[in-house]
Amino acid sequence: MADAVRILVDGVELSVPGGTTVAVALANAGRLAMHRSVDGEPRGPVCGMGMCFECRASIDGRRDTRSCMVTCVDGMEVITSHA
Amino acid sequence: MRELACDVLVIGAGPAGLAAAATAAEGGSRVVVVDENPEAGGQIWRSAMVHGPHPETSALAARALARGARFLTGATVVDAAGANTLFAVDGAGPIMLRAGRLVLALGATERFLPFPGWTLPGVFGVGGLQALAKNGLEIGNRTIAVAGSGPLLLAVAAWLEQHGAHVLGVFEQAPKASVVRFGLGLWRHPRKLAQAVALLRVLRQVPRHHDAWPLRAEGDGYVERVTFSVSGSERTLQVDYLACAFGLAPTTGLGALLGCDIAGGGIVVDALQHTSIPEVLCAGESTGIGGVDCALAEGVVAGHVASGHDDRARAACRRRDRERGFAETLGQAYALRHELRGLPSPETIICRCEDVPWSVVAESDDVRDAKLKTRAGMGPCQGRVCGGALEFLKRWPRDSVRPPLIPITLGELAEVGAALNRTEDQTR
Ligand SMILES: Cc1cc2nc3c(=O)[nH]c(=O)nc-3n(C[C@H](O)[C@H](O)[C@H](O)COP(=O)(O)OP(=O)(O)OC[C@H]3O[C@@H](n4cnc5c(N)ncnc54)[C@H](O)[C@@H]3O)c2cc1C
Numbered sequence: 001m002a003d004a005v006r007i008l009v010d011g012v013e014l015s016v017p018g019g020t021t022v023a024v025a026l027a028n029a030g031r032l033a034m035h036r037s038v039d040g041e042p043r044g045p046v047c048g049m050g051m052c053f054e055c056r057a058s059i060d061g062r063r064d065t066r067s068c069m070v071t072c073v074d075g076m077e078v079i080t081s082h083a
Numbered sequence: 084m085r086e087l088a089c090d091v092l093v094i095g096a097g098p099a100g101l102a103a104a105a106t107a108a109e110g111g112s113r114v115v116v117v118d119e120n121p122e123a124g125g126q127i128w129r130s131a132m133v134h135g136p137h138p139e140t141s142a143l144a145a146r147a148l149a150r151g152a153r154f155l156t157g158a159t160v161v162d163a164a165g166a167n168t169l170f171a172v173d174g175a176g177p178i179m180l181r182a183g184r185l186v187l188a189l190g191a192t193e194r195f196l197p198f199p200g201w202t203l204p205g206v207f208g209v210g211g212l213q214a215l216a217k218n219g220l221e222i223g224n225r226t227i228a229v230a231g232s233g234p235l236l237l238a239v240a241a242w243l244e245q246h247g248a249h250v251l252g253v254f255e256q257a258p259k260a261s262v263v264r265f266g267l268g269l270w271r272h273p274r275k276l277a278q279a280v281a282l283l284r285v286l287r288q289v290p291r292h293h294d295a296w297p298l299r300a301e302g303d304g305y306v307e308r309v310t311f312s313v314s315g316s317e318r319t320l321q322v323d324y325l326a327c328a329f330g331l332a333p334t335t336g337l338g339a340l341l342g343c344d345i346a347g348g349g350i351v352v353d354a355l356q357h358t359s360i361p362e363v364l365c366a367g368e369s370t371g372i373g374g375v376d377c378a379l380a381e382g383v384v385a386g387h388v389a390s391g392h393d394d395r396a397r398a399a400c401r402r403r404d405r406e407r408g409f410a411e412t413l414g415q416a417y418a419l420r421h422e423l424r425g426l427p428s429p430e431t432i433i434c435r436c437e438d439v440p441w442s443v444v445a446e447s448d449d450v451r452d453a454k455l456k457t458r459a460g461m462g463p464c465q466g467r468v469c470g471g472a473l474e475f476l477k478r479w480p481r482d483s484v485r486p487p488l489i490p491i492t493l494g495e496l497a498e499v500g501a502a503l504n505r506t507e508d509q510t511r
């Protein structure tokens with residue numbers, strides 16, 4: 001396994017094993033709910049493969065990015081709508 | 084914009100795409116393979132982070148690479164200007180892909196059916212939970228119920244058990260008799276029979292229910308309890324996670340965008356894997372659900388045809404046809420039962436992106452009507468989730484897609500748009 005990488009989630013630093021996707025990094029940090037639906041319900045990842053968009057977050061400024069499809073890299077900034 | 088040109092462009096690096104790529108490259112074509120996942124392998128060979136790539140992925144990729152094929156992973160094909168010019172987007176922006184021939188090997192996605200509570204965090208797909216766990220989602224000592232339909236339930240339940248989770252039960256909607264009949268028919272497929280026996284050995288301590296499905300999931304902010312119907316009576320379990328999916332549905336989006344005929348939920352192909360659009364071939368589960376061996380066999384046929392070797396393709400058809408026979412019995416054994424259409428309550432959300440409840444969708448005449456009344460299917464997932472559900476619940480064909488296939492930035496949109504206009508001017 002690659003070395004640990006550090007990402008910023010809603011301003012809080014998180015250290016995860018290299019190779020981890022952002023969705024898994026968030027879930028393992030206790031943030032299984034990653035965004036709020038249009039009516040304000042908490043939602044989290046379902047498909048793990050890029051289909052459902054329920055894991056979406058803003059990643060390095062790209063909004064509505066599927067966090068299950070993005071591998072964490074050092075210094076990455078993630079903003080969830082669930083904070 | 085970055086540009087990449089090739090003879091054969093393969094979209095999807097699952098078993099079908101990898102087999103097509105290796106075959107076409109060995110047939111003398113310049114091959115490019117694109118996949119939106121960070122790694123090649125597709126669904127079944129998704130690499131577990133700690134183990135590295137699956138050996139079958141490595142073997143097929145090595146054959147393709149040895150003949151000069153290029154792999155573009157982490158890139159999603161989002162739009163097309165006809166079959167010879169496609170646009171993909173990766174973390175660094177758009178890429179124009181020019182190709183003589185196209186092999187669509189888009190695979191399948193899980194079919195999710197709505198029931199009260201299915202939107203709670205902690206309710207995953209079946210392959211979905213496995214995919215996340217392979218990437219490091221912690222599952223050790225978690226209590227998990229596995230529900231829905233299809234052989235994937237047993238495969239994933241066994242995998243979860245072997246990786247430290249506590250599987251409380253497997254809840255299969257199909258009747259026991261049809262599952263048993265399917266199992267008995269496996270003697271004709273020794274490799275699959277051996278796999279099934281191994282799975283059942285791992286699962287010998289795990290209760291396996293048939294005629295069983297989830298009625299509701301409940302919890303405060305995430306799933307805590309699930310109530311199942313098991314042979315007509317209710318049973319409630321405390322769970323950390325629920326993994327639930329009702330089989331697979333072919334991925335057809337890019338095929339629809341290119342104008343390929345779609346029928347029975349999959350991209351239509353002829354005996355040599357040609358779609359209805361010249362120069363566009365299709366292989367694997369985007370043509371219909373058939374399992375990994377069928378995907379590989381179709382990929383080989385498509386790879387031969389794409390590199391101009393129809394004779395070799397014809398020789399490879401027999402193996403594919405045998406595998407397709409298996410696919411048919413699979414579909415029959417795990418056909419979804421009518422009762423599942425009664426699962427959503429009026430308040431149950433059908434379109435998760437736009438929070439559209441069943442009460443509104445149930446009264447709509449067709450997809451267009453539902454879209455006019457609400458915004459069902461108009462969110463970021465473009466109906467990928469509710470489309471699969473409504474295909475079953477309402478017998479509505481899955482709606483056509485619109486480019487870009489995933490949300491992209493305004494800058495990327497402008498770049499792709501400008502390139503599309505240029506291409507259209509040239510072809511006019
Ligand atoms: C979540 C899931 C888990 C599964 N797990 C198992 C299992 O454990 N065991 C088993 O026997 N079977 C499993 N299956 C069944 C499995 O899909 C098939 O057996 C096999 O993987 C099919 O191969 P394929 O090449 O047709 O498609 P896939 O393996 O699905 O590959 C298709 C690839 O195309 C890519 N793609 C699609 N559209 C685009 C686009 N627009 N741009 C770029 N790339 C794109 C996808 O990212 C994907 O990697 C699973 C299916 C799913 C959906």
Ligand code: FES
Pocket residue numbers: 023044045046047048049050051052053054055056066067068069
């Ligand atoms: S979990 Fe479904 S898109 Fe990421």
